[in-house]
Amino acid sequence: MFEPVLLSLQLATSATIILLIVSIPLAWWLANGSSIFRSVVWATTALPLVLPPTVLGFYLLLAFSPASGLGKLIVDWFGVQLAFSFAGLLIASVIYSLPFVVQPLQIGFERLDGRTIEAALSLRANWWVIITRVIFPQLKGAFLVAFTLGFAHTLGEFGVVLMIGGNIPGETQVISIAIYESVEMLDYAKAHLYSVGLLVFSFIVLFLTYARNSFSLKRKGE
Amino acid sequence: MTGKLHMLDLNINHQYRGRAFNYELQLEKGVHGIVGPSGAGKTQLLRMLLGTVRPGVGRIVFNDRLWLDSRSHVHLPAQKRGVGMVFQDYALFPHLNVHDNVFFTPGPADYDRTSWLEKFKLAGLAHSFPSTLSGGEAQRVALARTLWSAPDLLLLDEPFAALDRSLRKILRSQVEDLVHEISIPTMIVSHDLDEIASLCDTVTVITEGKIAQTGSVKEVLNHPVNETVARFLTWENIYEGKEASRLFRLDGRFDRLKKYAISHYKLSLQKRENALILTGYVESLDRRNLLSHLLLNADGNKVHVHASVQAATGISVGDEICLYVEDSDIIELASI
Numbered sequence: 001m002f003e004p005v006l007l008s009l010q011l012a013t014s015a016t017i018i019l020l021i022v023s024i025p026l027a028w029w030l031a032n033g034s035s036i037f038r039s040v041v042w043a044t045t046a047l048p049l050v051l052p053p054t055v056l057g058f059y060l061l062l063a064f065s066p067a068s069g070l071g072k073l074i075v076d077w078f079g080v081q082l083a084f085s086f087a088g089l090l091i092a093s094v095i096y097s098l099p100f101v102v103q104p105l106q107i108g109f110e111r112l113d114g115r116t117i118e119a120a121l122s123l124r125a126n127w128w129v130i131i132t133r134v135i136f137p138q139l140k141g142a143f144l145v146a147f148t149l150g151f152a153h154t155l156g157e158f159g160v161v162l163m164i165g166g167n168i169p170g171e172t173q174v175i176s177i178a179i180y181e182s183v184e185m186l187d188y189a190k191a192h193l194y195s196v197g198l199l200v201f202s203f204i205v206l207f208l209t210y211a212r213n214s215f216s217l218k219r220k221g222e
Numbered sequence: 223m224t225g226k227l228h229m230l231d232l233n234i235n236h237q238y239r240g241r242a243f244n245y246e247l248q249l250e251k252g253v254h255g256i257v258g259p260s261g262a263g264k265t266q267l268l269r270m271l272l273g274t275v276r277p278g279v280g281r282i283v284f285n286d287r288l289w290l291d292s293r294s295h296v297h298l299p300a301q302k303r304g305v306g307m308v309f310q311d312y313a314l315f316p317h318l319n320v321h322d323n324v325f326f327t328p329g330p331a332d333y334d335r336t337s338w339l340e341k342f343k344l345a346g347l348a349h350s351f352p353s354t355l356s357g358g359e360a361q362r363v364a365l366a367r368t369l370w371s372a373p374d375l376l377l378l379d380e381p382f383a384a385l386d387r388s389l390r391k392i393l394r395s396q397v398e399d400l401v402h403e404i405s406i407p408t409m410i411v412s413h414d415l416d417e418i419a420s421l422c423d424t425v426t427v428i429t430e431g432k433i434a435q436t437g438s439v440k441e442v443l444n445h446p447v448n449e450t451v452a453r454f455l456t457w458e459n460i461y462e463g464k465e466a467s468r469l470f471r472l473d474g475r476f477d478r479l480k481k482y483a484i485s486h487y488k489l490s491l492q493k494r495e496n497a498l499i500l501t502g503y504v505e506s507l508d509r510r511n512l513l514s515h516l517l518l519n520a521d522g523n524k525v526h527v528h529a530s531v532q533a534a535t536g537i538s539v540g541d542e543i544c545l546y547v548e549d550s551d552i553i554e555l556a557s558i
Contacts, residue, residue, distance in 0.1 A: 115311070
């Protein structure tokens, strides 16, 4: 009963942590870089916003398969088979939720006033102080939105999960898959329980995030 | 290198967005103005001094400390230079209130924070955020924050540009008092000549990424070295001639003509036959505002005169000067 819930939380937490690590430098580069490849990288990152999850899931499944070059390489080097495993699900989730984390961060970095960093440098602040007391507080809202969207989006994904992970209890059966299976087995009570839980949880997380950002703006008189 | 050591010795060649900047400057302690048209590279120069822009080639020495030497790959980071900068739009930290902005750095241990806020008339605004402040208040916060860090060199980038005209006048006088009180070497970037004339001891004119002229305010405002500087200083009377005394008498052809300029402030209008000429001594001179206020003693009569800052730059207390006034400008008043 709770296994899909725990697995979903584990997947969403792990994916969000990896997403933040990958997205911070990527979003900074997209906001401040001047390379001609910036538009190509931006478009590639944003692809999951417009592609049906099944398209992404299908190609990832082919790539992760031990029959493919990449899948075989990963099996040979790391001894891990990505298709129909938690590890594969995690990588797919990171790719699928990437734009939901990169874009809020990119907007945050673009809005960051570079002169406040120069001002802090002129006030003899070291880089640790500048990051923790000048840059991060100005990006707090962007980080919160990125974290929330990354987490909530991973928690609610279905198409990619079904393609990559299938429906293996304890390994790849997350909440969305468990709801689908309950409906197929006509166990509506169980489907309701998972669905209402996911609905309430998602609403509370989004409400708290936006309420916090709006309170913060009001406090600063903006 | 010459034997004399200057407070600031700077020699820089820098390329930025396809444009070349060449600066060579030696400055002594005092308040120094940097003027020039928009895009001339004034703010770039301040950023090189601050240490956030690293010039391609060059050397900067401040008070015997080497800040930059491209040959020996020395580039002292901004945090270690002790340069305080007040930015054009003040660059206050938007997420911190006035108190936390001002005291962002620990500051001098022996100075009371409440007194510091009171000194800048900020005590009542300590808990306000930057977005709620007026232009004048934001400027005071920026100055208080910068000076709290006890800089060795103060840079002010267009400090009054974001303010309306009436507020600019009041704040300029406050900044003037403050700059002289703290006695820190100061560089002020501005495109407003009145500001420079009232705040600075010396001035550098930058045009197209190059230093066109450096000298005392009086020297630069009264003797521009070339046509570019003269035109930037709003001198419009520029002529070609053989010699100054024969400026408009170009009888015949001359191979090599010189250029002459006359400041419009130095020209006065009067009909000789109907003008009263007064001679008197300057008793007092106040250069604080847009106009210089002079009080003259003409045969025991007090005469108040408002002259432009430029017109009064060569004049000091005790000088004997002449005044012209047209007869028609002497108004007869009815007896009460």
